[in-house]
Amino acid sequence: LSPADLKITDSLGLRTGLFGSQILSEIPDSRPCFMAKGAYMLPANTALSRTITGNASGKYTFNSITPDGTSIVLESVDTSPGEEDLLAINADGTQIRFSPGSDKNFRLTLARQVDREIRAISVEGIGGGPGAEVDITISPELSLCRIGNRSSAKNVDLKAFAINSDTQAHSSIERGGVALPQNNDLLLAIT
Numbered sequence: 001l002s003p004a005d006l007k008i009t010d011s012l013g014l015r016t017g018l019f020g021s022q023i024l025s026e027i028p029d030s031r032p033c034f035m036a037k038g039a040y041m042l043p044a045n046t047a048l049s050r051t052i053t054g055n056a057s058g059k060y061t062f063n064s065i066t067p068d069g070t071s072i073v074l075e076s077v078d079t080s081p082g083e084e085d086l087l088a089i090n091a092d093g094t095q096i097r098f099s100p101g102s103d104k105n106f107r108l109t110l111a112r113q114v115d116r117e118i119r120a121i122s123v124e125g126i127g128g129g130p131g132a133e134v135d136i137t138i139s140p141e142l143s144l145c146r147i148g149n150r151s152s153a154k155n156v157d158l159k160a161f162a163i164n165s166d167t168q169a170h171s172s173i174e175r176g177g178v179a180l181p182q183n184n185d186l187l188l189a190i191t
Helices: none
Strands: 004-009 015-019 022-025 048-054 058-065 071-079 084-089 095-099 104-114 117-128 134-138 144-149 154-164 170-180 184-189
Touching: 048 058, 048 071, 071 084, 104 134, 117 134, 117 144, 117 184, 154 184, 170 184
Parallel strands: none
Antiparallel strands: 004 015, 004 048, 015 022, 048 084, 058 071, 071 104, 084 095, 095 134, 104 117, 117 154, 134 144, 144 184, 154 170
């Protein structure tokens, strides 16, 4: 996450992460990863909100990997000291809301293992800001993905791929410069 710190809260207000100068793990089944600064083991199948607070100027990357093979990555996210971005993810990882503390663009990558296949979607150039949250809804098998653009009009680059873990057979598709108007949704349907 450098240059940012992570604070996690659950629906009861319990906390995990760096709060002031203390590392807390109040959320049941949560704990810090002592060998990886800023990383935390969190309970599966639990709705959690993550506040990402800048501790310097620069770009951060947020990574989340769950036991069921789901991965959420936000890359190249600008931050500055004290700026807070909020990432809320529901219990099964199918609804995500990213509320940036200032106007910013970033790359979003979603991946999920479905049976013996690993599927991933990457959207580069998506963005949001205060009052212009990025709402993401994905189907459990990652065949549908909806990304709400409440920010300004964007041109985004899309990538999708799938690989069979047994046979190593794979397929991919790339589309660059896809126009995404303000107050419209991007819907990806993958067969």
